[in-house]
Amino acid sequence: MGDRWELTRGDDLWPPALDDLARPPERIFGRGDPEALRGPCLSVVGARRPTPYGVAVAEMAARVAAGCGVCVVSGGAMGCDRAAGAAALAAGGRTVVVSGCGADLVYPASSRDVYEGAVERGGAVVSAEPWGSGPRRWAFPKRNALIAALSRVLVVTEAGLRSGTMSTAEAALELDRVIYAVPGSIFSPSSAGTNRLIAEGARVIPDERTLAVAISLDYGRVPLASPAARDAPGPVMSALLASPLRPDELAARMGEDVLTVLRTLTDHEARGLVERLPDGRYSPTREFLLGHNGATVG
Template sequence: MSNSTARAISPAELEARLRLHALPDLGPQRFQRLLQAFGSASKALSAPASAWRSLGLPSACGDARRSAQVRDDARHALAWLEPAAQHLLMWDQPGYPPLLAQLDDAPPLLFVAGDPKILELPQLALVGSRRASPPGLDTARAFSRSLAGAGFVITSGLALGIDGAAHQAALDVGGRTVGVLGSGLENIYPQRHRSLARAMIERGSAVVSEFPLGCSPRPDHFPRRNRIISGLSLGVLVVEASVASGSLITARLAAQQGREVYAIPGSIHHPGARGCHQLIRDGALLVESVQQILETLSGWQNLPPSPAPSPEPIAHPLLALLHAAPHSSEGLALASGWSLPQVLAALTELEIEGRAQRENGRWFARLS
């Protein structure tokens, strides 16, 4: 079934789909297999157990479909949908994000808190390390602001670090942003970003999840979440990531899905740059400015003609060194050839101006 041939579904069919969705170990592809085999969720629920087994479905799915818990979960989801800002998008119904619908394992149901219409707008994913360095966070904020100003919806995973910085920066310039969860919408994770999620919902953005509303975060949920982040987006920008980072999973999924992959390089001494360097070796576009991203997507429709300008070139010699890598005061004196008192005086001025900051004995440049 495709979006072009979709028909509005009945309330009974909607409840049946929610019951299927609540079954353990079903997953997107098995969900689609049931709909294709029986023609509707209602008929699938009433089919004999032997028919389910013939489709290779786990016995736990068939055993649970008539349970009181599954019925209660479906009724709870129906009640959750009553407020105006809470929605359910279905793969074969109008309003489902068109890029996401192209995936073989597209989520059959997608819960949305906020404005679902922004999921049909051009999106760029911006992802990176949960333990990002101050320069990495500044880079994420600067790129997010400029891309949001250029008309893109900024999509990320609402995680700590780069994700949260990207979401907040888009909101700060009046842009829109989408957070994709690895848990249910009634169980926002991480808890520290619950206020950020509320702000996104209240300010015309959206938080989405394919998982049942009360579902807890689990390690295996995050790769599934990552395929949605990349699947919604025209491209994925990785700001800072280790080689083992989940951000690299998102980037590789993006490449498999035919999306653009961008990576920002960093110092060879910084562990958070190694994942980006690996992506560049694998064929990602090395990005030093927002303009490079916009040029690769110049043909995309519905974007404003004038993107936000790139940051001005760095003039201060100490800032040039700090943008290359974090340094101690003594390291800056050695690298610049200045005396230590000169370096300390200059760093104090830069800190007052908000252009540099000190953390754990090292100095970092700030992009904003």
């Protein structure tokens, strides 16, 4: 994963954005290209156990940032962070993983591809923790502050009210960074944090085009491609886009019998449009949310 390096405050390659912290680290440890930390960077954070919606939003945000030539910063955690890093790499961009462990470790192991891709493709893995340090609960708030500090903008994709994602948002507010928040259903606990940020003044990102325009304005960079137009979803997908539902709830909302709705859901599941969540509700898949299915569906 590349040669190790260490930077101390005052070094030529030290990222000046970290000096905005109330208590900047005296030393950071990393692998990859330390120049990647100097920006322009955009941080993308979200739930560790996201819904398909949260994953799709994280991937969209990272893809748009990469298309604008902006390095994507995340924590490398499972869920939205990993999705953002992987999407940035898939789009040909760079990503920086800010780890709560030593920069020579991979945590969690499921994010190994993102850690390795960051180092191999012009990004970096960085940490304020010494080499060989394992995961410790107290290290992650420090990690979250670094994620907030490194970027001009923090994108919050999906977050509960009490979460590490919200602690990163709080750090960004203290640093006077710009926060973009993607709204979700008011009935979804997974979107309660993002919706609260919007109520308190975060910039609302209702769609991909708005995100591209916002990044262009804040970074002075034009995206390489414009978002493609999508066909309008049918009544079943429209209802599930508003909020994941159980078959009986969906049938009641649409005025249909449950068997008819179940047949439709089975068909949509076979086509990769919906997936059944562990609690029995159905949700649009991340592929559908990202627009990989262009056909109008019911």
